[in-house]
Amino acid sequence: MTDAARPAPAAPPSCMRCAVRSRALCSVLSPDELWELNSAARHKTYPAGQTIVTQGEPNVLANIVTGIVVEKKGLADGREQIVSLLFPSDFLGNAYRRDADATAQTVSPVTLCTFERSGFEDVVRSHSAFRQALFDHAVAELDQAREWMLLLGQMRAGERVATFLMRLARRQSDAGCSHMPRDVVSDGAMLRIPITRGQMAAFLGLTVETVSRKLGALRDAGVIDLLGPRTVRINNVERLLAESL
Template sequence: MTSCQQCVVRNRAICSSLDTSELEVLNKIGRRVPVHRGQTLMWEGDDSLLVANVIDGVLKLSTSTADGREQIVGVVYPSDFIGRPFGSTTHHSVTALCDAQVCLFTRSSFDDFARTHPELEHKLLQRTLTELDRARHWMLLLGRKSAGERVATFLLEMAQRLADASCSGSDLVERFELPLTRQQMADLLGLTIETVSRQLTRLRQAGIIDLPDRRTVVILDHDAMEAEAGNG
């Protein structure tokens, strides 16, 4: 059995459109690689040499401002695709927020494979459109939502994406570990760390979430969280 057939994200990753013989070919050009917490897999501005499927763990996408400050612009989860196929330059740095595992391809070999497999190119297009929708949603969050709505929206999205990654069949996980520090959450949401801490404390005091420790979040009242996120 190939590592593709054993892959836990096989049915949700972009390669889900491929048959057994095609997977055997893909398996020969890819390799599983561990990425340790804090390790950067791709660097912004470098030549686009690698692409990858996320198998396990959570990674951040970040870019640097003119004065050298880091801005987190996205988070990727298991079954997400990272890198720039058919492109020459990497637009974001990709760094593991926790120990992770990816299925890594050289961009040139992946591009050659994708050109001869229209189903895979179609999946790439679908993923691109999904990412565009998420980017537009994030523009709404940053431009129009209050601090409380931003924090609640972020926690709900993480619970939903982690549920998708776990194949549990549930719409969201009720308990999860935050892969980001509160400072990283603040950077991602366009807030200060003090504001993020206040909003988390407010949600806990309202009985909507529990915070057993600094990293663990337990969603106690899903409907109330949806209302806090401005989705009600």
């Protein structure tokens, strides 16, 4: 009765309510498949600044529902490099790797939709579209990492900061209206920087002071306004793009 009688099968209630359902990995699953995956899922919440998984320890498989997460790698003497900045709908963890290659830490209060490994792997094994989505995700992450290698290896401080702002702006521009072209940033766009200057520095391979100075320089040049430490208005996208090279 449950299956055959349902005319338009519905997704699990918790998925129907999910804020990131349409953009997360699970968007490729049919309602029936969602039920299967959902039975392995469990929501968890973390306060800001909490470590979710530590480099080298068993991984977590999860969608980020709300909040911001960073992944970072550390040197013995404490220096840290942020290797990834994760937003709601992003996926955390490698399905094909037992242990984490980086430490994941919350930046703000975070809600995760975590998946029990064996149930997750069942879904991966039996659904090629899901497997494909997972693969695409890995390839996209590799792309991003290499793009960041170019930034870290070749760009000067000002270019790094400008590039960071542009990528953040592009990322945020597709949050809202889906009928607008993605990734387009226009003059006057408001930008919320989700991380501290220290975290920006650890992401850009710079010091806090340099990040602050380069932001100040962009402000002085009229390219951006700093409405607060975390809020930026982009006055001139073209010039910001030129700064970022």
